[in-house]
Amino acid sequence: MMIEGRANELPDFQVFRTVIKYCLVIIIVPVLAFFSVKVVLFDGLLRLEPVTSSVYSAVIAVIVLHVTLGLYIYKAYSETDKPSKPVKKD
Template sequence: MQIPDKNVSQDMSDFRIFRTVFYYCIVIIALPVITFFASKVFLFDAVFGLSTIPSNVYSAISAIAVLHIALGFYIYRAYSDPAKESKQD
């Protein structure tokens, strides 16, 4: 039976952390932009029939709310990750 190299397990752990942070970066950047334009076009312009300025303001508020929710999920994920295992000799 071959013992796994510590460097390989450390590299996998670092990759997992990078993948998680990268995912949340994409979500934090893309989701508010998508929310702004989708809510403006489909909700505030089409359904409610608002003029340009109120439509932009309400869309911006929606995008800010989505941004804060995404940041909250990221912070929750960062604090809820299990602590690193203690070093065993």
Template sequence: MEDSTISAYSSFKTVLAYCVFILASPITTFFFSKLVLFEGIIGASPIATNVWSAIFAVIMLHIALGLYIYKAYFGTEKGKPVEKID
């Protein structure tokens, strides 16, 4: 019973971390690219700044989702095989 609790807690931590990453990374990317990159360094117009920042945020969202899917598909932990006791 304790092994299933540890496994569930580990799965919960992984999903929670990816959820925070999936939510925070596009928002951070949008505002960072908008304020620092496009308005600060490049000096683009407000409409172009918003459009390019949104494109960067969508790309970051796809990267975050791809990492989550990769972890869910390939990241299964292979534990010690259960031996049959006769």
């Protein structure tokens, strides 16, 4: 009896863990993209004005955010439960 209960909880935990991972990616990756592109590319190499480099960096961060959200949606829709083969009981 106890094993059946734990078997039902495992997929829920895996789903929760996957959602947490994607939430962290959706939060952290655009922020890192904003600051890294701003400091390295726009401020460092191109030497743009601070406001201009911030605007361009924000546009890059929004694009990265949409890509990560798209990956999460693709993962959610492509992940289907494959029906297991029925076990024949005699």
